[in-house]
Amino acid sequence: MQYVNKNKNNIFCFWESNNDIPAYLKLCLKSWSKNIKNSEVHIINYSNIHLYLEREESYDIVLLKQIRLPICCYIRKIWWFIYGC
Numbered sequence: 342m343q344y345v346n347k348n349k350n351n352i353f354c355f356w357e358s359n360n361d362i363p364a365y366l367k368l369c370l371k372s373w374s375k376n377i378k379n380s381e382v383h384i385i386n387y388s389n390i391h392l393y394l395e396r397e398e399s400y401d402i403v404l405l406k407q408i409r410l411p412i413c414c415y416i417r418k419i420w421w422f423i424y425g426c
Contacts (some may be wrong), residue, residue, distance in 0.1 A: 350380040
């Protein structure tokens with residue numbers, strides 16, 4: 342994952358909507374960055390997910406959009422499969 346600095350406390354969020362993130366959630370993101378030392382917040386969505394997964398053969402974006410479970414559950418399983426964490 343070339344976009345992740347392993348020396349930081351990385352926080353991953355998935356934003357599924359095509360709309361902008363609402364102001365109240367932007368405040369949450371700011372508070373995370375402010376209150377969690379040495380942190381970096383990564384907002385992942387369907388257009389940038391490939392930057393975080395590296396191996397596109399491990400997922401199908403069309404199927405990913407059809408999943409009824411919270412998307413974070415599916416992505417977490419992909420990360421476990423790829424990175425063993």
